[in-house]
Amino acid sequence: MVTSKSEVLVGRIILIVVLVLTLLPLLGMLSAALQSPDRLPTGLAWPTNPHWENFVTAFTVGHVWVLLGSSLLIVVVVVPVSLLFATLAGYALGNLRVRGGRVVLVAMVLGLTIPFEAIIIPLYYQITSYGLLNTQWAIILPLIGLYMPFGVFWMRAHFIGVPRELSEAARVDGAGVLQEFRRIQIPLARPALSALGILLFLWTWNQFLLPLVLVDDPDKRTMAGALGAFQGQYIDALPLLFAAALIVMLPTIIIYVIFQRQFIGALLQGAVKG
């Protein structure tokens, strides 16, 4: 498009203003996190003697190692299991086209719109009756179920795109369904799987409502869930709370910066399919 010099300039200025506004809350929090932990922080300014040790304090006081372990445990179970279940079902619906599969599909599509808040109360009593309240399983098991609508929908969309001749060729060569699934379909599904994996990781890491309701002990929550508990504890030491919030964000931001193309791609596809 042909655009005049002044238009380009105005466009640039608007964009820069928006970028500053995007970063401002995070920079403001950083500036407050570096102030003295004993006083109420003030304003947006680089402190004259930055208290970097706040991050160390927040790290030890908040048991961040334990938290990282807990979050990782949750992610390491939830993501692979959800991927496996969603892939199996997506294959059945997209490639095998099982009779009666439509019912499953419709039920799953409806599930896409269910807000977590609508089922959190029964989940609480259900998890209590299993004796799993206050354990990581209280987060892991419901999340696997809650990810099924999106995951199955996503993998079905992938398998529909794979030419059926491929399966037929494999069958002619004498491969059974399981063999074909493992040798041919899974390797082909790798891009779809890794994008879905990124999304599930992010959603699990940032999950807040489930840990808030189902797990009292912050040490057994997800990172985001634990941050909610810190908010109550650090009410008189805001710089430490802000340092903790930045520590919680850091792992996802690092992974985002490294894999940003995959991240953006996954989230965009996620938006379109969801």
Next chain:
Amino acid sequence: MARRALLTGWLFLLPAVVAYCLFVLYPLLTAVQYSFYKWNGIGASTWVGLYNYLQIFTDPTLLAPIGNALVLIIYFTIIPVVSGLILATLIRNMRQNAFSSAARTILFLPQIVPLVAAGIAWSWMYAQTGTINSILNTVGLGFLSRSWLADFGTALPAVGLIGSWVLTGLCTVLLLTGMGKIDPSLYEAARIDGAGWFRMFGAVTLPGVRQEIVVLVTITIISALSSFDIIYTTTKGGPGTTTLVPGISIFRLAFVQGQVGLASALGIVLLILVLAVVLPVQRIARERD
């Protein structure tokens, strides 16, 4: 043979179906059941029929969250989609360079950050001694400063704008990819017809990204109506009921005030509200295709 194929297929479906039924469908049906009872969560429950629903639609403190959730659509849907359109057009008109790709990365950042952390960051933005007030003081507008989240007039727009902050990047980047798929010859043809920038935007760009807009409107409306994390970490619904949303009310009623039946009914109303807003959007989108 056909029977065996059917069996294999259902075996593949089984794990997902079991997980879904156990942790989504079963709790959902239980929530519907709870919603017909008066129950404090511990003792005996009494059947009250539709009384809980009647209470939701007659009690102002229970209607307020539904109204607020609808107002949040302005901040979660309209502002991000409109700014997304503007920003995407700006970035597209720019030469592809380090600046434009850095812009994309930064704009998308709020989408990665946990909403809890976003809430905490913004509660500092809005605090009495926080970022916004200190900037206002610096530029001589100190008389405007206030505790933004505690003020009855500003609290709801203030939490709403956090939603705009989170969602604008997603909208921008998705619309940008949508615009990338528009056939350049359409612009060419419009220019030959003497269309100005504005006409071109209306006649070529907007119809070209219609599918993306439908998707964004759907997901941002769902996140407006079912917002929880941001409100919980900033205002918890206060001052008064000015920022109360259904998610916070459900949490408080069920786990603080012991009104499990009423809370469950509110959850069902929330689900119906989401469907009532999202399904027409989908239908309009499909009809126009």
